[in-house]
Amino acid sequence: MLLPPPPSHSAQRNEAVLSLIGNTPLVELRFEPEGVTIHAKCEFLNPSGSIKDRLAQCIILDAEKRGLLGPDSIILECTSGNTGISLAMIGAALGYRVTILMSGSASRERRLCIRQFGAELILFESGASYQTGIDISLAMAAKDSRYFLPRQFENPLNAEDHVHTTAQEILWQVPHLVDAFVAGYGTGGSLAGCGKAIKARCPDARVIAMEPEEAAMLAGELPCCHWIEGIAGGFVPPLLRAAPLDGTIKVKSAEALAMTQRLNRQFGLLVGTSSGANVAAAVKIAQDLRPGACVVTLLCDRADRYFSTRLFNDDGADLEQFDANAMAARKAKD
Numbered sequence: 001m002l003l004p005p006p007p008s009h010s011a012q013r014n015e016a017v018l019s020l021i022g023n024t025p026l027v028e029l030r031f032e033p034e035g036v037t038i039h040a041k042c043e044f045l046n047p048s049g050s051i052k053d054r055l056a057q058c059i060i061l062d063a064e065k066r067g068l069l070g071p072d073s074i075i076l077e078c079t080s081g082n083t084g085i086s087l088a089m090i091g092a093a094l095g096y097r098v099t100i101l102m103s104g105s106a107s108r109e110r111r112l113c114i115r116q117f118g119a120e121l122i123l124f125e126s127g128a129s130y131q132t133g134i135d136i137s138l139a140m141a142a143k144d145s146r147y148f149l150p151r152q153f154e155n156p157l158n159a160e161d162h163v164h165t166t167a168q169e170i171l172w173q174v175p176h177l178v179d180a181f182v183a184g185y186g187t188g189g190s191l192a193g194c195g196k197a198i199k200a201r202c203p204d205a206r207v208i209a210m211e212p213e214e215a216a217m218l219a220g221e222l223p224c225c226h227w228i229e230g231i232a233g234g235f236v237p238p239l240l241r242a243a244p245l246d247g248t249i250k251v252k253s254a255e256a257l258a259m260t261q262r263l264n265r266q267f268g269l270l271v272g273t274s275s276g277a278n279v280a281a282a283v284k285i286a287q288d289l290r291p292g293a294c295v296v297t298l299l300c301d302r303a304d305r306y307f308s309t310r311l312f313n314d315d316g317a318d319l320e321q322f323d324a325n326a327m328a329a330r331k332a333k334d
């Protein structure tokens, strides 16, 4: 379904918003009952509200340098969330048309953000897989040379940019060396890129992939339903193959939600569910390391992406029910 055209599109270039991307703070979070401190990189402070602003800026500026974008170009990506919002923001600022392909099940707040930046949305059927959207984007690009596809899942710049920006920032922000870096993966770009650069500077650091317990694919399990949006899309992404991983850690969806709500209510950090999952994993890792070890993780996006999800409509009883349902679904699948 093609929604009506967005209200305006300007060919003018306004680069101010680019200066707000990156150089995010690294904050120390003290967990009293657990007796550990972790270091969290505040990627939710990027201007559109997520870590994906880095990737969108890097890929679009690189495409410009290589002459792949002109005044008629249309940036086209299939994405269910943050990348679409980031590309729409960059397109608005640099004067490019942006078209985002999304499943009809994508949340209303995400659709509204993308449209508010003036991008077009094409929705495909709700039950269809992510691959359906990719296939549609490839077919559109084959017919019309104006389309430029950032292809975040395969584009090596996705990981490389984190080597040169996010990881370097972390390395000068930490008090000493990094003992462990833990993060979930969607495309795998942030985990692979940060992991590579941190290992290069701190060879003894452990780089750990966080996975939802219900979809622990690196741990060799079948993907199943989980609530941690933005990560573990049901396959191991190609960018993760080159990641220097020392291990994996599982976090239950219910645990991720509970930690996200704790970050919201006890730390005043209005972050989304993958941030809660990352922090839950970082706390567990810190508990297993020597006191004072430097464990770093990412706070990937803001909670306002999740108004219509369980993060804002939840209570403990529901979380327990989810665990029971996920277990039953897994048994049925096995």
Ligand SMILES: Cc1ncc(COP(=O)(O)O)c(C=O)c1O
Pocket (backbone or CB within 6 Å): 081, 082, 083, 184, 185, 186, 187, 188, 189, 190, 191, 229, 230, 231, 272, 274, 275, 300, 301
């Ligand atoms: C909310 C959220 N957290 C984490 C990630 C993981 O980032 P990456 O794609 O670098 O693996 C994503 C990616 O889409 C995301 O949207």
